[in-house]
Amino acid sequence: MTMTRLELVCPAGTPATLRAAVQAGADAVYCGFRDETNARNFPGLNFSRDELAEGVRFAHDHGSKVLVAINTFARVDDVDIWKKAADAAAESGADAIIAADFAVLDHVAKNHSQIRLHLSVQAAAATPEAIGFYAAQFGIRRVVLPRVLSLQEIAALNRAIDVETEAFVFGGLCVMIEGRCYLSSYATGKSPNLNGVCSPPQMVSYDEEPGGTTARLSGFTIDRYERGQPVGYPTLCKGKFKADGRTSHLFEDPVSLNAGGMIAGLKAAGVTALKIEGRQRGKGYVSEVVRAFRKAVDAVEKGGEPLDIGRLLAGQSEGARQTAGAYEKKWR
Amino acid sequence: MRPPNAEPMLPGLFRQLFPAVAGLPLGPLLTLSLRSLARRRPGLFERLGESRSACFGIDPVDLAFAFRVVPEGQRSSVRVVSKDEAARSDVQIKGPLLTLLGLLDGTLDGDAMFFSRVISISGRTEAVLALRNTIEDAELRPADLLGLHGILARCVDTGVLGALSIARRLADKNPSGAREA
16 A cells, blocks of 8 residues: 555646646646547647647646656557657656557557556556556556546555556546447547547537527437527537437436545555546636645645535536546446 | 626627727738737647638627638638628637637636537537637737737736726626627
C-alpha cells in the first residue's frame, strides 16, 4: 500500500486550459496532439508539437508534470504516425506517455527509456496478470484503471502488483469497457479507439422540428427535447431509445462520475493518482473542478474532514446528476 | 422572474437606435481587425483547421442585423447582413448580443450557454466546436481585436470589459428586454 501524497491528474484540451489547470493546483496535466493518436480528437482541440513543448515548460516552471496521451490504436499501414507522436512527446520533455497499443508501448520502451510509460485506460487492464504482462514487457510504471472496479477490487489489485495505479474520480462516465466499445463505429464509422473520437461532431445535427429539437448522430435519432428544455450532446450510449414499448436511456443514464467522497478510500486502497476526465471541456470547468479537488485532496492528506465535493460541483456534472460508479458497486 | 434559460437582452430602444444601416461600417472595421489579429497570432486561426473556410452566421437576436464571418486568417471577412442571409450560412449561431460577446471574451462558457439553450446553433456542428475551442484557447481581450499594446491596451480592456459588465447588470434588471426574445 502506498503512503505517498496523492497526485491530482487533470485534463487539458488546449494550452490555455493547461495553464488554467496548473494554476488551479494540478500536480499533473494530461493532453494530446492534434491528430488521431489520442482519444479526444475533436476539432479545435489539442496541441501542436510547439504548443506541447511550451506547455511542458510552463508546467515544469510551476512544479507540475505533463503526461501525453498517445492512446488510440495504430493502424497496420500507418504505425509511423503513432511512433512519431511518441518521439515528439519524448523530445518535448514531457514526464510520461500514456499508451495502450503494443506498437506504441514497444516503441517507447525501446527508444525513449528516459520517459515514464503509463498504461492507458484504453488497454482495459484490470487483473494482476494483464498488468504484470505490460510491466514485464514494456516497463510500464502506472496503470490507469478501467472504471469497472470496486474499491475492494482496487485494493486487492494494488496488493498484487508493483506498479502505480491511477483512478478516475470525476467527469464523463463511459459505461463500456474502454477500448472495446463499437457503438460509435457502428453508427458513424469512427470510434474513440481508432480515430480518437466518439460520436464525431461532423455527424451530429440538432434539428428544430415542430415538437422541439431532435439531436441526431449520423442520421440516427439519439434524443428529443421539448422547447426550452436543456439539450445534450448526442453520444450514442447516452441516448434515449424505445424498447419493449418503453422509452428510456437504454445503455446508460446521462450522469457523471463523482468519487470526491471516496478520496480517502482510494488512498487507503493504494491508489497513487486521481484523474479528472474532460479534455473536451473548457477552462471554466477545468479550473473549478481542479480547484475543488485540490482542496478535497489536501484535506484528506492533512487528515481533516472530507469536503462535500458533490455539492460544490453539482452544476458541472452532465445532466446535473452524479454517481460514484463502480467504486461502490451494487451491481455487476 | 426571468425564465431559467433567458440571458440578459438589450432593451428594445437599443434596437431602434441601431437599425441595420447603422451596423454597415462594422463589416469593414471587423474585417480589418480580424486580418490584423491573424497577422499577429497566426496559430490562433490554425486551430480552426478545415473550418477556417466555413461561413459563420452570427445573429445577435437583440440587434436588427447579423454578421457573416469567414475566419480564414489574413483573408478573413466580416459582413453585416440581414437575418435571412445569416441563416443561409454553413453555421448559424444565435443569441443575445451580450451573451455572444461574453463567449468571445471568455466571461461565459459556450457549452453551458448552448446546453441551456441561451444560444442556439445549427449547421456544421464540427465547425461550431472548432470555433468554440479556438476562442477558448485564444483568451482574447478587446485590445487584441484592436491591435493595441501596453498601457493603452490595459485601459481599453478595463474600459470595454467594465462597460460590458455594467451593460449586463442593466440588462439583467430589464426583464422586459428578455421577453422580447
